[in-house]
Amino acid sequence: MADTARHNRARLKRTVVLVGMMGAGKTAVGRALAARLGVAFRDSDQEIEAAANMTIAEIFARDGEPFFRRKESQVIGRLLDGVPCILSTGGGAFLSEANREMISNRGVSVWLDASLDLLWSRVRHKDTRPLLRTADPKGALTALFEARVPVYRLADLSVATQPDYSIDDTAGRVLEALATRPDILEPLS
Ligand SMILES: Nc1ncnc2c1ncn2[C@@H]1O[C@H](COP(=O)(O)OP(=O)(O)O)[C@@H](O)[C@H]1O
Numbered sequence: 001m002a003d004t005a006r007h008n009r010a011r012l013k014r015t016v017v018l019v020g021m022m023g024a025g026k027t028a029v030g031r032a033l034a035a036r037l038g039v040a041f042r043d044s045d046q047e048i049e050a051a052a053n054m055t056i057a058e059i060f061a062r063d064g065e066p067f068f069r070r071k072e073s074q075v076i077g078r079l080l081d082g083v084p085c086i087l088s089t090g091g092g093a094f095l096s097e098a099n100r101e102m103i104s105n106r107g108v109s110v111w112l113d114a115s116l117d118l119l120w121s122r123v124r125h126k127d128t129r130p131l132l133r134t135a136d137p138k139g140a141l142t143a144l145f146e147a148r149v150p151v152y153r154l155a156d157l158s159v160a161t162q163p164d165y166s167i168d169d170t171a172g173r174v175l176e177a178l179a180t181r182p183d184i185l186e187p188l189s
Pocket residue numbers: 020021022023024025026027028029088122161165166167168170
């Protein structure tokens with residue numbers, strides 16, 4: 001394969017689960033990270049949308065958030081049972097203790113840590129996220145940020161994202177964090 005040389009010479013031993021707020025870059029960085037490692041990329045929201053043939057917003061509107069959360073847990077459990085991959089989750093997934101336990105037993109969690117200002121700059125122009133479809137989306141994002149950050153701190157690893165980092169820069173920083181853990185990323189000679 002022409003691009004094999006681009007792949008870091010390392011074997012992924014556990015599924016890397018990206019967690020963090022909406023707009024942190026879990027989907028975008030996860031895809032870039034998977035390409036760099038030469039492993040599959042999965043996104044729990046995309047899996048749920050494909051299975052339902054509906055958008056996340058449609059699922060929330062028709063079936064409600066508790067239904068979505070059950071689907072999210074099922075997808076995460078199923079993907080953690082498979083070959084190690086990069087799995088980007090939706091921002092609420094890590095809030096569930098049962099999900100955190102599955103991830104910690106079978107994968108490794110990486111928190112993409114971003115400031116509230118950066119998150120808001122990324123999500124403000126999109127209306128795809130049902131939890132922000134309120135009269136005060138910035139207030140909703142702020143409340144979620146304050147409630148969730150203490151939980152994201154429970155992740156195994158954290159990587160700071162900054163406004164001047166590209167998607168690929170951030171993927172590189174996640175790789176650096178993973179490289180400190182040979183039980184997750186085994187170097188190949
Ligand atoms: N490091 C980055 N630099 C520039 N844009 C980014 C970066 N990370 C994410 N983005 C952009 O921000 C938006 C939200 O990213 P996304 O990956 O959907 O976040 P999440 O899955 O965490 O909600 C997307 O438009 C994405 O392209």
